[in-house]
Amino acid sequence: MESVQQLLERLATGVIRQSIGADGAANVRPCGNPKFGDYQINGLLPIAKARGENPRPLADKVAAALASALADIAEPPTVAGAGFINVRLKPAFVGSLLPRVLGDPRLGVPAASPARTIVIDYSAPNIAKQLHVGHLRSTIIGDSIARTLEFLGHKVISDNHIGDWGTQFGFLLRSKSELGEYLGTSAIHLSTIEQIYRKNVAEAEKDPAARDEAKAELVKLQAGDPEATRIWKALCDRTMEAINEIYTRLGVRPFDHTLGESFYHPRLAGVVAELKTRGLAEDSEGAVCVFFRDVPQLKDKPFLIQKSDGAFLYPTTDLATVQYRVETWKPGEIIYVTDSRQKLHFEQLFTTARRWDYPDLKLAHVTFGSVLGEDNKPIKTRSGEPIRLEELLDEGEKRAQAIVDANYADLPEATRREIARVVGIGAVKYADLSQNRVNDYVFSWPKMLAMQGNTAPYLQYAYVRIRSIFRKGEEPGQGVRGRGQEVVTLADAAEFDLAKFILRFPEAIELATEDYRPNFICSYLYDLAGKFSVFYERCPVLKADEPARSSRLILCQLTAEVLRKGLDLLGIQTIEQM
RNA sequence: GCGCCCGUAGCUCAAUUGGAUAGAGCGUCGGCCUCCGGAGCCGAAGGCUGUGGGUUCAACUCCCGCCGGGCGCACCA
Structure with a gap:
C-alpha cells in the first residue's frame, strides 16, 4: 500500500x-x-x-x-x-489506516516498483581460515541489506565470493600428507589447518627450499594435479562446513550461491585478452595494466590484471566475476559489502567494468569501518591474533546467560538458554548494525547488552512486554486481526503519536535502502519502542473500556509486528518472554 | 608525494541526503512502584558541529584552505 x-x-x-x-x-x-x-x-x-x-x-x-x-x-x-x-x-484518517496496515503482510511498506534483480556479494571468507571479527560486519550488514531488498520485492541473489584460490594453497599443500591424514579420517578443526599454514609460511621465510616447494605445489594445483586437487577440495569442504555452522549460529540467511575465486579461473586469460584487444589494458613493465589517465584521482594508480610472471590477480578475478554475473543473472545492480580499505580497488574495478561492457549496470560498494577494542585500536586478542567469531558468539551468549540467570531464575533452564542465545547474538549484531557503517565502532559488551538505550535487548524486551499483554489478556494476538473492526479511535495524544509513528515504518525502510544503511531501521525501531513506552505508561490496555480497549490492542499488535519485522530485517530474532 | 574516509555534549553514537530550536544512551542531578513485566518511565543540566573562508532564503550536511586522526596507492587478496 x-x-x-x-x-x-x-x-x-x-x-x-x-x-x-x-x-x-x-x-x-x-x-x-x-x-x-x-x-x-x-x-x-x-x-x-x-x-x-x-x-x-x-x-x-x-x-x-x-x-x-x-x-x-x-x-x-x-x-x-x-x-x-x-x-x-487527522486522527480519524490515521485511525482508518491502521486496520489496513494490520491486514497487510508488508505492514504498509510499498512494494518496490519496478522490482529489480540485485546481486549482493558479502562475507567472503577464506578457505582454511576461521571466521574472525573482520568478517562480522560484512556478513551481517550484507545479510540485512539482502533481507531488506527482498522484503521490498526485489529479486535478490546473494553470492558468497569465497577465497578458495591463491598462494595460500601452496603453503598448505606442502603439508599435504599431514593434511590428507586428517581430512581423510575425521573432522579436522580449522585451527589445526591454520597452524599448518603458519608453520609452512614460517619455514618458507627462513628456507628458500621450502619456499620453492610451496611454489611447486601451487603450480601443481593450478595445473590440475589430481592429488593436490583432492586435498584442496577436502580443505574447501571442511572449511565451508565449519563456516556454515557459524552462519547458522549468526542466523544469516543461506547464500543463494557460493562461487569462489577458483570458479572464475578458466575465464581469466580471456578477460585479459579481451581487455587488451579492446584497448582498455596494456603491457607495462612486463605486467598488464588498466590505466585511468583521464580520471584525476586514479591517474597515477594503475589496475594490475596480470603479473609479469603471467599469474592473474584479485582484480582479474573480480572482472571475470562481473562478467559471469551479468551473463548469468542479468542483474540491474551488483552490491559489494567490504571494509572501506578496499575502496580504491572497487573504484578501479567499477570504472573498468563500465568501460568494458556494462555501462548501465549499477555497481555499489558498501563500505564499513573497523571494529575497535576499548583502546580505540582494531580489536585483537592479547596475543595480537584476530578474535575468532566463534569465541565472540560464545562470549555474547555467556554474558547474556549470566544476566538471564540472575533475573529469571524461575524460568526453566532450556528457556533461559534460548533467551540467552537470542539476546546474546542479537546484541552483537545490533551493536554493529545500529551504527553508521562508515565509521569505526568501539566494541563493548556492557553497552550492547544494556537494557537501556539503542540496543537489541531493549527492543527485544519492548516486544516481550507487548506479547505479555496478549498473554495476560488471553488475547491471542492474531485474534485482533480479522475482528472486522474498521476504525481505530485515537483519543489520547500518546495513542495518536504511536499510531502516526507506526505509519512511518515505510520511511525508515526507504532510508535504509537508499544508501544501504541498516542503522536507519535501528533508530526507527528504537524511537518506536520509545513511543510505545509513553503509550504504555499512560494508556491502560486490558482495563480500558471499549472502544479504547480494542483500539489499544490494535496499537499493541501493530507495534509488536513492526518491531518483529524490523528486527527480522536486521537478522535479529525475537522471543515471547525473557 | 598522490588519493580516499572521519572529526558533533565529559564518554559512545544519531541527525531522513540542503530545511525551522542539532537528538539519544552512559555518566551527573531530580522525580515516578495499591495500576497490563521497574531489565521500565518522566524531567534537568550539558554544544561556536575541529578551524578559517565561500555558495544559499536556509549548511553538521555542498565547495576551497588549514589542523588533527585513520586507511590506501605495480606484480598479496
Missing part, C-alpha cells in the same frame, strides 16, 4: 501543478519538530527561487488549495517560516 509520505507527495505535487502551475516536486518530509505538524512540504522554496518570486504568497496559494484536497486527511495546512507548508494529520 501507499505510504502516508507517498500519498502526501502525490497529492501535494498535483495541487502545486494545478494551483500555481509549477512542475516541481512537493518534497514532503516528516517535520523535524512535532510542534510544526507531522509532515512539511518543502518544495515551494526551490520553485519560488526558479521563478524569482517570493515563496510565501506561492505557499499561501498552495496551502489554500491543499485544504480541500486533503480535507479527509489533514487539518487545513499552514504556511510557516520561509515558505514551508505544514501538514497535521
Whole structure:
C-alpha cells in the first residue's frame, strides 16, 4: 500500500501543478519538530527561487488549495517560516489506516516498483581460515541489506565470493600428507589447518627450499594435479562446513550461491585478452595494466590484471566475476559489502567494468569501518591474533546467560538458554548494525547488552512486554486481526503519536535502502519502542473500556509486528518472554 | 608525494541526503512502584558541529584552505 509520505507527495505535487502551475516536486518530509505538524512540504522554496518570486504568497496559494484536497486527511495546512507548508494529520484518517496496515503482510511498506534483480556479494571468507571479527560486519550488514531488498520485492541473489584460490594453497599443500591424514579420517578443526599454514609460511621465510616447494605445489594445483586437487577440495569442504555452522549460529540467511575465486579461473586469460584487444589494458613493465589517465584521482594508480610472471590477480578475478554475473543473472545492480580499505580497488574495478561492457549496470560498494577494542585500536586478542567469531558468539551468549540467570531464575533452564542465545547474538549484531557503517565502532559488551538505550535487548524486551499483554489478556494476538473492526479511535495524544509513528515504518525502510544503511531501521525501531513506552505508561490496555480497549490492542499488535519485522530485517530474532 | 574516509555534549553514537530550536544512551542531578513485566518511565543540566573562508532564503550536511586522526596507492587478496 501507499505510504502516508507517498500519498502526501502525490497529492501535494498535483495541487502545486494545478494551483500555481509549477512542475516541481512537493518534497514532503516528516517535520523535524512535532510542534510544526507531522509532515512539511518543502518544495515551494526551490520553485519560488526558479521563478524569482517570493515563496510565501506561492505557499499561501498552495496551502489554500491543499485544504480541500486533503480535507479527509489533514487539518487545513499552514504556511510557516520561509515558505514551508505544514501538514497535521487527522486522527480519524490515521485511525482508518491502521486496520489496513494490520491486514497487510508488508505492514504498509510499498512494494518496490519496478522490482529489480540485485546481486549482493558479502562475507567472503577464506578457505582454511576461521571466521574472525573482520568478517562480522560484512556478513551481517550484507545479510540485512539482502533481507531488506527482498522484503521490498526485489529479486535478490546473494553470492558468497569465497577465497578458495591463491598462494595460500601452496603453503598448505606442502603439508599435504599431514593434511590428507586428517581430512581423510575425521573432522579436522580449522585451527589445526591454520597452524599448518603458519608453520609452512614460517619455514618458507627462513628456507628458500621450502619456499620453492610451496611454489611447486601451487603450480601443481593450478595445473590440475589430481592429488593436490583432492586435498584442496577436502580443505574447501571442511572449511565451508565449519563456516556454515557459524552462519547458522549468526542466523544469516543461506547464500543463494557460493562461487569462489577458483570458479572464475578458466575465464581469466580471456578477460585479459579481451581487455587488451579492446584497448582498455596494456603491457607495462612486463605486467598488464588498466590505466585511468583521464580520471584525476586514479591517474597515477594503475589496475594490475596480470603479473609479469603471467599469474592473474584479485582484480582479474573480480572482472571475470562481473562478467559471469551479468551473463548469468542479468542483474540491474551488483552490491559489494567490504571494509572501506578496499575502496580504491572497487573504484578501479567499477570504472573498468563500465568501460568494458556494462555501462548501465549499477555497481555499489558498501563500505564499513573497523571494529575497535576499548583502546580505540582494531580489536585483537592479547596475543595480537584476530578474535575468532566463534569465541565472540560464545562470549555474547555467556554474558547474556549470566544476566538471564540472575533475573529469571524461575524460568526453566532450556528457556533461559534460548533467551540467552537470542539476546546474546542479537546484541552483537545490533551493536554493529545500529551504527553508521562508515565509521569505526568501539566494541563493548556492557553497552550492547544494556537494557537501556539503542540496543537489541531493549527492543527485544519492548516486544516481550507487548506479547505479555496478549498473554495476560488471553488475547491471542492474531485474534485482533480479522475482528472486522474498521476504525481505530485515537483519543489520547500518546495513542495518536504511536499510531502516526507506526505509519512511518515505510520511511525508515526507504532510508535504509537508499544508501544501504541498516542503522536507519535501528533508530526507527528504537524511537518506536520509545513511543510505545509513553503509550504504555499512560494508556491502560486490558482495563480500558471499549472502544479504547480494542483500539489499544490494535496499537499493541501493530507495534509488536513492526518491531518483529524490523528486527527480522536486521537478522535479529525475537522471543515471547525473557 | 598522490588519493580516499572521519572529526558533533565529559564518554559512545544519531541527525531522513540542503530545511525551522542539532537528538539519544552512559555518566551527573531530580522525580515516578495499591495500576497490563521497574531489565521500565518522566524531567534537568550539558554544544561556536575541529578551524578559517565561500555558495544559499536556509549548511553538521555542498565547495576551497588549514589542523588533527585513520586507511590506501605495480606484480598479496
